[in-house]
Amino acid sequence: METMASKPIRNIGIFAHVDAGKTTTTEQILYRSGRIRSLGSVDAGTAQTDFLEVERSRGISVRAAATRFSWQGVTVNLVDTPGHVDFLSEVERSLRVMDGAVLILSAVEGVQAQTEVIWHALRERNIPTLIYVNKMDRIGADPQGTLKQIRRLLSPQAAPVQAPIGAEDGFGGAVSVLGLTPGDSEDAKGYLQLLEETVAEREESLLLQYLDNGTLPREELVQKLPALTQNGELFPVLFGASSKGMGIEPLIQAMVTLLPPPLAALNGPVSGVVFRMERDAAMGRVAYVRLYSGVLRNRDSVRNETQQLEEKITQIRKIDGQKAEDVGLLEAGDIAAVCGWNHARIGxxxxxxxxxxxxxxLAVPLLTVQVKWSNEAEYPAVVAALQELADEDPLLDLQWLQEQRELHLKVMGPIQIEVLTHVLNNRYGLKVDFGQPSVIYKETPAQMGEGFIAYTMPKPCWAILRFRIEPGERGSGLTYSSTVRSERLLERYQHEVARSVPEALQQGLFGWEVTDLKVTLIEGEHHVWHTHPLDFALATPMGIMDGLSHTGVKLLEPLLSFRLSIPEETGGKLMNELILMRGEFDTPVVRQERMEIEGTLPVATSLDFPARFGSLTKGRGALATFFAGYRECPPDVKAERVRRGVNPLDQAKYILAFRNALAGS
Structure with a gap:
């Protein structure tokens, strides 16, 4: 049975497009709640939640930072997430453990590229969300225009619970629309009306009442707001200017009254997830855990279900930005940092x-880069450092080609490479360069075919397999099944085959992962005396590669869907560019001398497009891109990747390598 946590808690993530003022807002919240005594600044590099050296020097957040504060008896775990698209994986991991969210927009720039990516993710998980329109004091702040844009691009269920007083230099804060008096401005009454309409649309009895009276009773609104917000039927909009500390207290109030407490089973079995990893000079690896059920205490031995092992907790800490205290206890519903788990990884x-x-x-790394080190002596240290970083961010997916002495990483984009360079230098004292990013292709079978392997020599061994391989729908990944009866091939051997198929598909004929296919085991045979369980782990890749050599493969390339808004006069030039990049797009829409274009672009041809886009539009364009899946490459595109290890198509050599590896381990 799920109940509320034992003490009032909120787990809230703060999300935004880069530069909307997220870290400044977090800083003000900590200050106003009495959590910190003086305000830090992002520009001066003294913000509480930006503690990586690179964050302070660049003024951007690249890691989700956890902090906590109390307000009117409620403890709030606040996670400030990065706004830059290259660090989407951090955002994604934070989303998993949040019960509520604050999405920050700038009143000047409105809804931006990353705002939408985050919004879709919040909606997919149905996380109750407050929208905070920041920077109301800046030149060009347009609260009504921003609100219209929010309702058009994000959700028509977004409605203001505050009315801003003035804007730009004349911004005087915001008032609750629930406390308006007859003397208030027509503007403010317009905001109230918008809230009443949005609430009335959610319930028939309210709609009839609203149509009869032209208004809704205040008590009714006050009572309905929390439930509507928590069910994801209403997204309250608030206004402020965080750099001046305006609008912060009403925002905190809304966070504790409108966003939901966590559901938690205190008496249930231990059930939680690691959502980020950190290194601590004194304590070593620190795992941030959100606990959904049960209780953890110092010195408990806890099972890591993913890695199938048990590890002991040495210390449980509550973290505030850079400060930490040993609390010795983590209860369901709460978040804490756990020390002592040497094998824990994110997820x-x-x-x-x-x-x-x-x-x-959300985040699908589409680029791969090769790591270069300055001198040979540093090679082992670089490998160790990158393995540690890959534990902190599993999407880096470090590929270590021991024979070629090469290291490759998967990355989201150029800023991430810059940050990695910085971290390797600052944390490990290593000077490392990265090669030019190249695109990650995939392969898929070109037609249906069969793969066969009879691994019966040199004895003792016996594994006979026949696979049917057929193309699947785009985006379907791998579907595996077996039609072989267990008396022909024992269940435990069938499990070994099922486990080995995905591994065998990591490198196809051109060295890329093979995807969007159906693999069916249609024949299998073991031998009562000669079969060793590992025979099937060895035979499966040979059978699969034999099958791919018969079906042939098609290359798949990653696509981005894009939406751009540009001044009308630059439209012709941009459409030309899009065509040259093999882009496909719908008929442009013209709105108030601006042109909006939506379509898709191959990643391979548009690597430098975001960088060139600025000069093509004289800095007046807006570009949003999202990963849109993989599709077949044109026939003239060729891309091959160096294979790791021995090719299973060279069966004699492969068997030898596999057996040697077994003997050596």
């Missing part, structure tokens, strides 16, 4: 998976 399920929500995939 690991702790205890059992019963209460842990699934994850959202």
């Amino acid at each position: 690991d399920i702790i205890g059992c998976a019963d209460h842990v929500p699934g994850e959202t995939r």
Whole structure:
């Protein structure tokens, strides 16, 4: 049975497009709640939640930072997430453990590229969300225009619970629309009317009342707001100017009254998830855990379900930006940093998976880069450092080609490469360069075919397999099944085959991962005396590669869907560019001398497009891109990747390498 946590808690993520004022807002919240005594600044590099050296020097957040404060008896765990698209994986991991969100927009720039990516992710997970329109004091702040844009691009269920007083230099804060008096401005009454209409549309009895009276009773509104917000039927909009500390207290008030408490099963089995990893000079690896069920204490031995091992907790800490205290206890519903787990990685399920929500995939690394080191002596240190960083960010997916002495990483974009360079230098004292990013292609079978392997020599061994391989729908990944009866091939051997198929598909004929296919085991045979369980782990890749050599493969390339808004006069030039990049797009829409174009672009041809876009539009364009999946490459595109290890098509050599590896391990 899920109940509320034992003490009032809120787990809230702060999300925004880069530069909307997210870290400044977090800083003000900590200050106003009495959590910190003096205000830090992003520009001066003294913000509480920006503690990586690179964050302070660049003024951007690249890691989700957890901090906490109390307000009117409620403890709030606040996670400030990065706004830059290259760090989307951090955002994605934070989303999984949040019960509520504050999405910050700038009153000047309005809804931006990243705002929409985050919004879609918040909606996919149905996380109750407050929208905070910041920078109301800046030149060009347009609250009504921003509100219209929010309702058009994000949701028509977004409605103001405040009315701003003035804007730009004359911004005087915001008042609650629930406390308006007859003397208030027509503007303010317009904001109230918008809220009443939006609430009335959610319930028939309210709609009839609204149509009869032209208004709704205040008590009714006050009573309905929390439930509507928590069910994701209403998204309250608030206004402020965080750099001046205006609008912060009403925002905190809304966070504790409108966003939901966590559901938690205190008496249930331990069930939680690691959502970020950190290094601490004194304590080593620190795992941030959100606990959904049960209780953890110092010195408990806890099962890591993902890695199938048990590890002991040395210390449980509550973290505030850079400060930490040993609290020795983590209860369901809460978040804390756990020390002592040397094997933990991001995404690991702790205890059992019963209460842990699934994850959202937003970030798909589409580029791969090769790592270069300045002198040979540093090679082992570079490998060790990158393995540690890959534990903190599993999407880096470090590929270490030991024979070629090469290291490759998957990355989201150029800023991430810059940050990695910085971290390797600052944390590990290593000077590392990265090669030019190249695109990650995939392969898919060109037609249906069969793969066969009879691994019966040199004895003792016996594994006979026949696979049917057929193309699947785009985006379907791998579907595996077996039609072989267990008396022909024992269940345990069938499990070994099922486990080995995805591994065998990591490198196809051109060295890329093979995807969007159906693999069916249609024949299988073991031998009572000669079969060793590992024979099937060895035979499966040979059978699969044999099959791919018969079906042939098509290359797939990653696509981005894009939306851009540009001054009308630059439209012709930009459409030409899009065509040259093999882009496809719908008929442009013209709105108030601006042209909006939506379509898709191959990643391979548009690597430098975001950088060139600024000069093509004289800095007046807006570009949003999202990963849109993979599609077939044109026939003239060729891309091959160096294979790691021995090719299973060279069966004699492959068997030898596999057996040697077994003997050596």
